[in-house]
Amino acid sequence: MTSRRAQIARLRLVALAALGSYALPGGRLTFVSHGENTTFRHDSAAGRHLVRVHRRQRHGRHIDSAAAIRSELCWLEAIRADTDLFVPEALAARDGATTVEASASGETRVCSVLRWMDGRILEGSARPVHLRRLGAAMARLHEHADRWTPPPGFVRIRWDYETFFGDVMIYGDTSAADCWALLPAELRTRFESVAVRMAALLPRVGDQGLIHADLHLGNAVFQHGDVKLIDFDDCGTGPRLYEVAVALWELRDGPDYPIFRDALLAGYLAHRDVDATRLDDFIALRQIAFDLWYTGTAQVNPAFAAKLDDVHRWSLAMLDLVETRSAGT
Incomplete structure (x- = not known):
């Protein structure tokens, strides 16, 4: 496995090559993250921008990644035009x-550049008011998706x-099926039991449509009473309840979870059911x-x-936490 430092250094050169296609003055390129995509902040006289070097086969084995990224940016453009939501x-x-x-x-990647969104990410220090704001923005995002007609080729x-x-899906360079095979036996058995339950439940979920699909607190930027929604890289069609679950998932095993859950739902329910x-x-x-992605x-x-x-280990603990209630409903 190539070292993390070497991977980032190679993709930084790709980001620099991509910047040559944009009418941006020279500036400073600073590493941001290396997880799903690899991102860099570009500071110049034209302002601050986020340069995304996209992972290959990010959106599944049968989807053209370039077309999928253009579709993501198309939805963002429509959200900006049709609402006052803050999105990239x-x-x-x-x-x-x-x-x-x-x-x-020797590395070729699809790249995109977004204007930087200022503010604070409160992933480890959010208060109920922040969850309420996130829930309200989430509901309004879904309202827009219900009104909007995607263009041909979306x-x-x-x-x-x-x-x-x-x-x-392809996670990293590994197919989803191979990721299942890599799981410890106990964890795979637990995941398979959830799969059986969800096979009956997913088709019965009524409210579906375009969702962000990764709208947790790490992808919400707060500034002056506003919440800005970032990182639409996972967006697609799915259950709206999954969107709500993603926002609360990392909080589920914390002592303040009921307060955060109620705040998020209150914000959401103020706009839609x-x-x-x-x-x-x-x-x-x-x-x-x-876990499969990881x-x-x-x-x-x-x-x-x-x-x-x-x-x-966290996955096993989380399933222990949530499955007792799920099995009884």
Whole structure:
């Protein structure tokens, strides 16, 4: 496995190559993250931007990644035009395209550039008021999705049973089926029991449509009483209750979870209805999706590999927490 430092250094050269396609002055490129995509902050006289170097096959084995990224940016443009929600703005390249293909050091990737969104991420220090604001913004996002008609050629992930439990996705460079095979036997058995339950539940979930699909506190930027929604990289069609579950998932095992849950739901219900009866089932579903993604990413990213056993233990503890209630409903 190539070292994390070497991976980032190689992809930094790709980001620099991509910047040549944009009408941006020279500036400073600073590393931000290396997980799903690899991102850098670009500071110049034109302001601050986020440069995204997208992972190959990010959106599933049968989806054109470039088309999927353009579709993500198309929805963001519509949200900005039709609402006053704060979401990222894509910067067009010199040729007008919202994505470019860049190559360096034998690596070719699809890249995109977004205007930076200022504010604070409160993933470890949020208060109930922040969950209320996030719930309200989430509901308004879903309202927009229900009104909006995607253009021809729009393609995004379908968050259905096959995507969660089949062999649709590629995590890192590993197929979903191979990620299942890499799981410890006890964990795989527990995940399979959830799959049986969700096979009956997912088709009966009524409220479905475009969702962000990763709208937890790490993807919410707070500033001056506003919440800004970032990182739409997972967006696609799926159950709205899954969206709610993602926002609460990392809080589920904390002592203040009931307060945070009620705050998020209050914000959401102020704008539209949601039936949260089976919320814990969808939190379990999110835990499985996260663990499979983490398992695949750990095969190519040393930082993830070092924490993989901890993630597996967390998954078992989370299922212990939520499954008693789920089995009784």
